[in-house]
Amino acid sequence: MSNTTTVTVRSRWLPAYLAGVLALSLVTGVLAWVELPRPELWPLLLLCLMGIVSFQIRELDVGLRISFSFLSIILVASAAISGVFGAWVVGSVSMLVDRNQRRWSATMFNAAMSGLLGAAGGLTYALLGGVEGDGMLGKDTAELAATVGWPLLAADVVACLVNAVLLSGVIHLDQGVPFGVQLRRVLTGSGVAYIGYGIIGLLFVILWFPAGLGAFSALLIMAPLLAARWAFVQYGEEMRSHERTIDTLVTALGTKEPAAVDRSHRAAALAEWVAEELGLPPGQIGTVRYAATLHEIGHLGVATRLLRRPADSLTPAERRVLDRHCVMGARMIEGIDFLEDARSGIRHQHERFDGEGRPDGLAGDTIPVAARIVAVVAAVERALVDPTTGGRAAIADVARQLQGDPGRFDPDVVAATIVALDKHGVPLRTTTGVSS
Known part of the structure; x- marks a missing residue:
């Protein structure tokens, strides 16, 4: 080698x-x-x-x-x-x-x-x-x-x-x-x-x-x-085949929600940086990257009208439907062997570290590490968009938002994310849109 x-x-x-x-x-x-x-x-x-x-x-x-x-x-x-x-x-x-x-x-x-x-x-x-x-x-x-x-x-x-x-x-x-x-x-x-x-x-x-x-x-x-x-x-050919499969899924998502393609690539890059900061082994870093890339794949099962509306305009019932995308996404990739470990990262991305999240009420380290990283990465995507200007928020403001709800995220993942953002900056460019 x-x-x-x-x-x-x-x-x-x-x-x-x-x-x-x-x-x-x-x-x-x-x-x-x-x-x-x-x-x-x-x-x-x-x-x-x-x-x-x-x-x-x-x-x-x-x-x-x-x-x-x-x-x-x-x-x-x-x-x-x-x-x-x-x-x-x-x-x-x-x-x-x-x-x-x-x-x-x-x-x-x-x-x-x-x-x-x-x-x-x-x-x-x-x-x-x-x-x-x-x-x-x-x-x-x-x-x-x-x-x-x-x-x-x-x-x-x-x-x-x-x-x-x-x-x-x-x-x-x-x-x-x-x-x-x-x-x-x-x-x-x-x-x-x-x-x-x-x-x-x-x-x-x-x-x-x-x-x-x-x-x-x-x-x-x-x-x-x-x-x-x-x-x-x-x-090597098997790895390239895996990447082609991932690209196909992201492309399919992009036909319904074009902005999700950029979000997927940004999430994958940031998730990989965070996993490296946490010292995860290479195989687990790959799992995290796959989960982050496909964390919104369940949007394929959500009505387009809900995806196009601002998050703050959704009714509680509509919000629950949108929040189910993580479960639908995990089901969509069921049967794809190399994504089996990533499925849990997609399914459990809305769990809370204090156990009050969805869909299964997992808490602490019982939440798969891929899901804990994806949760923070998705929140960073939302926090990076300044609601008053539509521009990019400062990394310090993003850090304050992540730390503002202590029970929501794994504090170790939050700390690693802040370090990764300080080292690498924001992946690519930030686009607006609904991300969860």
Whole structure:
């Protein structure tokens, strides 16, 4: 699994950041060439070829904005097979040829970043006493663990951290995503996988030298990885199929209530930010995003005349009919397997934290976390519209409204929402309309 970025300059500091990373990578390569042992040519060429192939056949989207390739495994193995300079070369060369990237700035940044990952891993391996090449021959299991295993796994962890820091920096400057939020996103999305990279990279090295298989070990490693890639491609296609289903449902809602499309996208963005602030795992963040996107899908079962009228003009009976949209929405998506967990977030969005809400009178933590987040997100949408001017209300005013009814919302979710709004601002633009 590998993280790369497409760069579109949006911050005046971004060009300086890109130039700094590129310069640091070049200086690192030159110093490694001058000061450290140089690798044998043919293993280096083989590793470069493997790196280029793995990057070119990577799967660009397996969910959670993460791409999958074998390059990280090749870089880890390069630290022990070709040393610091070799790992830097493998990382740099592998990303210089990118058939999917048309911006030279992004290609150069990705190559520089990958070179730094290789060099950081190689340097960590060397500093921890890791042996290279034929130095592994004749060692018993305990010696291999001390001089190859642990240094290589440590090199893998360092490469993971360098990747997360460099990538989070460029995305922060390019897209405005808070550095800490992006750092956590990268680490939770690919951090655990790096443990697997280290183990597979170690296996590659052991097969190459102590087992005496040499270059043939590349075939033994690549074959199962290609099978794994196939599985990830299928998973990515399944995720894209889910997104198409969501888009179809939102489009259907938009044919009846056009303003609901924008509200759905804003709610999804804010709900995802709030879920990240609460530290929810990636799978649960996806559930929250689905629930927020479809939180008004039940409006398809509500008379259009009620949806078009201002909320304060509805009679109590009409308001009850409109409020039933959450139950109707949960029923509408029943049977869609990947939305099963999101259904409870839609159904229970009108529950109150004090237990006085609808439809089932749930209270406190018995209310699904997706529903607690959707409740606040929907309230933010309403609060953002200033009733006196029709313009956008200040975030401080929104915070006061959310905190004005202590029994309505989960206070932890409210606090996370305020933090998310302060960090990211208001998602997209605010439109007026009935939202509940």
